[in-house]
Amino acid sequence: MRFRVRIEPDGKTALIGDEQTFFDGLTAANIKFRTDCGGKGTCGKCKVFIEGRCTELTSQERVLLPPPELGAGYRLACQVRPLSDCVVTLAPETRLSKRKIVIGGISTALDVSPSxxxxxxxxxxxxxxxxxxxxxxxxxxxxxxxxxxxxxxxxxxxxxxxxxxxxxxxxxxxxxxxxxxxxxxxxGNTTHRILGAAVDIGTSKIISYLVDLTNGEILRTSTLENPMMPWGEDIMSRITFCLESREKFDHLHNILTEGVSNCLHAVCQESGFPVSDIYEIVVVGNTAMHHFLLGIHPKHLALAPYVPAIRNHVDLNPAEVGLKINEHAGLHVPPVIAGFVGADATADLVAMGIDSSEEMTLGLDIGTNTEIFLGNREEITTCSCASGPAFEGYHIRHGMKAVSGAIERFWYDEAEHSWRFATIECEAPRGICGSGMIDIVAELFRRGLIDSSGRFRSGDREFLVSGSSSGEITLDQHDIREIQLAKAAIHAGCAILMKKKNLTENDIDKVLIAGAFGNYIDPENAKIIGLIPDLPSQKIRFLGNAAGTGAVMILLSSEARERATRIAEGTRYVELAAEREFQTEYLDSLHLPHRDRGRYPNVWNLVERSMKVGCG
Known part of the structure; x- marks a missing residue:
C-alpha cells in the first residue's frame, strides 16, 4: 500500500509505500538532505519529524538519537516507514543548504553534488x-x-x-x-583528492577550468587558441573545408581533440596536479564544435533546415572521442538547443538563471556567433546571429585580441581638450581590441566626426588613434563598417526576438551580457553605437564567460545538470534566416545607433549635447 506524504519545508508531495523507508521516498522525490552513511543507519544524520502513523522506534534510533531528541519526536528517515498518509518535516540540521559559490564573477547558490x-x-x-x-x-x-x-x-x-x-x-x-x-x-585513502574539469570550446579559443569537486573551488584556468582557426575564422568556413572529403573532417576532429587535451594538460601542469586526478569533464561549445568533438560530421548544420544530429546530453569515455587524459574519467556534453544554438548557449542559460527569474531578461553571449536570449521563467526564446570576428580583432587593420598593449579604453578629455586611451597592462599601444573599437566608434559619432551612416563627415578616410615612434594606429572607414556589420547583426537579432514576444525596450527588466570581452565594454558606448537597446545602465550587467561558468556549474551540481536538460528542451528557437523582417531590421540597425531615432532617444540627446561642445 502506498501513502501520500507531504514533505516540508519543500512543500512537495510523494507517494511512499509501506515497505519503503522515508529515506527511500525522500530520495526518490529528489529531496536533498544529510546522509553521511547513505541510509545504512549508522550516522544518525537523517533526522525528521513525522505527523501521522508510522513504524515503531528501532534499536538503531535508540542508539543514535540522544534522549532529548527522542523526547522531542526526532526519527531517522532511514529507519522508519509510513503506516498512513502523513507529513514529514526535515529537521533544520538535516536540510542541505546550498553553498554560495562565485564562479567567473557570478555568485550563485549551488548544491555541490558532482556526478x-x-x-x-x-x-x-x-x-x-x-x-x-x-x-x-x-x-x-x-x-x-x-x-x-x-x-x-x-x-x-x-x-x-x-x-x-x-x-x-x-x-x-x-x-x-x-x-x-x-x-x-x-x-590507500585518496578521498580528499577528486578533481573535475570544465571546457568551453569557442570558435576562436578554448578555455579549461580545473575544479576541486569536494568544495567547488576553481583551482586554475587555462586558455588556448582554437587550433581550427587556420581552417576558417568562422564556423561555415570550417564546415565547407571538411565537405571536400572525410579525411579533411577527420583532420579537423583530431586537431580539435588534441587542442582540448593540450588545454587540460596545461591547466593540470600549471596547478601541480596530474591529469589522472580528473575524473569527469564537462565540455560545451556551439553545435558545430559539439559535432566536431563527438566525431559527427556537421554538414547538415550548414544545410536547411539546419538540424543537429542530437539534442540530448551525451555521456561517454573521453578516449572514445580521442581525448588523451585520464582513461578512467567520464565525459559529459550537455544538450544543444538547435543547429546554431549549442551546448555553450545551454550553459549560458544555466549561469544566467533566466529560467528561474520573474524579470523579463535579454541575454547576449557576444562572439563570432552571438547567441541571444529573451524571456523569463515562463518562456525563453533564442536565436543566433553571425556577428563575425570583428570584436576579436579580425578584419580590422589594427585590430587585435585583448592582450598586453591592446587599446581597451578610448575617450575625449574635456578638461585637456584631447583624446586619451588606456592599454591592457599599461604597455605601449600595439593595436585595438573589441572594447576599444566600441569606444572609438562611439566617441567619433558622439563628437560628430562620423555621421549616422558611419561615414567621416570631413571626407577623411581614417582616424589617428595613436601615433608614436613605433608606428601609427588608426581606425579607417572599412574598420568602422566592420563594427557596424557586427553590431547590426546583434541588434537585429534582439529586435526580432522582441517582436516575436510583442515586447519593446521598455518591457525589458535587465540585460545580461556575456562573452570574451563582455566585462570590459562601456555600457554607454555600447548603447551609442546601437549594440544594445537604449536602457538605463543600471539594468545592464556583464557576466564574463557565462558559458564557462555554466559548464562549471553543470560539473559541480546534479541540479544544474537537470536544469540544463529542461532548458534545452523548453527553449524556443527562432531561425533568423526564415524571418521576413530580419533583412529590413538588419539594414536599419547598420545605422548609428539605428535608422529609427525613436528607438534611442537618450542616446540622441547625449549625442546632440556632445556635438555642441565639440572636441576642440
Missing amino acids: VSKVYVELTPPSIDDPEPDWERLKEGIKRQRRVERLDISPRALSKLPETLRAGDWKVTTAILHNDLVVATEP
Whole structure:
C-alpha cells in the first residue's frame, strides 16, 4: 500500500509505500538532505519529524538519537516507514543548504553534488576459506559504506583491479560515477583528492577550468587558441573545408581533440596536479564544435533546415572521442538547443538563471556567433546571429585580441581638450581590441566626426588613434563598417526576438551580457553605437564567460545538470534566416545607433549635447 506524504519545508508531495523507508521516498522525490552513511543507519544524520502513523522506534534510533531528541519526536528517515498518509518535516540540521559559490564573477547558490564521488574501503583479503572474487568482494565493501541499488565496474577499472587491491593491501579508494559505476580504484585513502574539469570550446579559443569537486573551488584556468582557426575564422568556413572529403573532417576532429587535451594538460601542469586526478569533464561549445568533438560530421548544420544530429546530453569515455587524459574519467556534453544554438548557449542559460527569474531578461553571449536570449521563467526564446570576428580583432587593420598593449579604453578629455586611451597592462599601444573599437566608434559619432551612416563627415578616410615612434594606429572607414556589420547583426537579432514576444525596450527588466570581452565594454558606448537597446545602465550587467561558468556549474551540481536538460528542451528557437523582417531590421540597425531615432532617444540627446561642445 502506498501513502501520500507531504514533505516540508519543500512543500512537495510523494507517494511512499509501506515497505519503503522515508529515506527511500525522500530520495526518490529528489529531496536533498544529510546522509553521511547513505541510509545504512549508522550516522544518525537523517533526522525528521513525522505527523501521522508510522513504524515503531528501532534499536538503531535508540542508539543514535540522544534522549532529548527522542523526547522531542526526532526519527531517522532511514529507519522508519509510513503506516498512513502523513507529513514529514526535515529537521533544520538535516536540510542541505546550498553553498554560495562565485564562479567567473557570478555568485550563485549551488548544491555541490558532482556526478563523481569517492569511497574508501578496507577489505578482508581472500583466503582458502573465503575465495570470493575481487570485484564481488569490493562491491560488498562499497555497499557496506554506501546505499546503492546497482553497482557495476568499467572494463578499464576491472582490468587494473587485482593489482590495485593487492598494492593497497586491500585498503583502496574507489571513484564512482553517477553512483552506479566504479571507474577507478586507487591504493590507500585518496578521498580528499577528486578533481573535475570544465571546457568551453569557442570558435576562436578554448578555455579549461580545473575544479576541486569536494568544495567547488576553481583551482586554475587555462586558455588556448582554437587550433581550427587556420581552417576558417568562422564556423561555415570550417564546415565547407571538411565537405571536400572525410579525411579533411577527420583532420579537423583530431586537431580539435588534441587542442582540448593540450588545454587540460596545461591547466593540470600549471596547478601541480596530474591529469589522472580528473575524473569527469564537462565540455560545451556551439553545435558545430559539439559535432566536431563527438566525431559527427556537421554538414547538415550548414544545410536547411539546419538540424543537429542530437539534442540530448551525451555521456561517454573521453578516449572514445580521442581525448588523451585520464582513461578512467567520464565525459559529459550537455544538450544543444538547435543547429546554431549549442551546448555553450545551454550553459549560458544555466549561469544566467533566466529560467528561474520573474524579470523579463535579454541575454547576449557576444562572439563570432552571438547567441541571444529573451524571456523569463515562463518562456525563453533564442536565436543566433553571425556577428563575425570583428570584436576579436579580425578584419580590422589594427585590430587585435585583448592582450598586453591592446587599446581597451578610448575617450575625449574635456578638461585637456584631447583624446586619451588606456592599454591592457599599461604597455605601449600595439593595436585595438573589441572594447576599444566600441569606444572609438562611439566617441567619433558622439563628437560628430562620423555621421549616422558611419561615414567621416570631413571626407577623411581614417582616424589617428595613436601615433608614436613605433608606428601609427588608426581606425579607417572599412574598420568602422566592420563594427557596424557586427553590431547590426546583434541588434537585429534582439529586435526580432522582441517582436516575436510583442515586447519593446521598455518591457525589458535587465540585460545580461556575456562573452570574451563582455566585462570590459562601456555600457554607454555600447548603447551609442546601437549594440544594445537604449536602457538605463543600471539594468545592464556583464557576466564574463557565462558559458564557462555554466559548464562549471553543470560539473559541480546534479541540479544544474537537470536544469540544463529542461532548458534545452523548453527553449524556443527562432531561425533568423526564415524571418521576413530580419533583412529590413538588419539594414536599419547598420545605422548609428539605428535608422529609427525613436528607438534611442537618450542616446540622441547625449549625442546632440556632445556635438555642441565639440572636441576642440
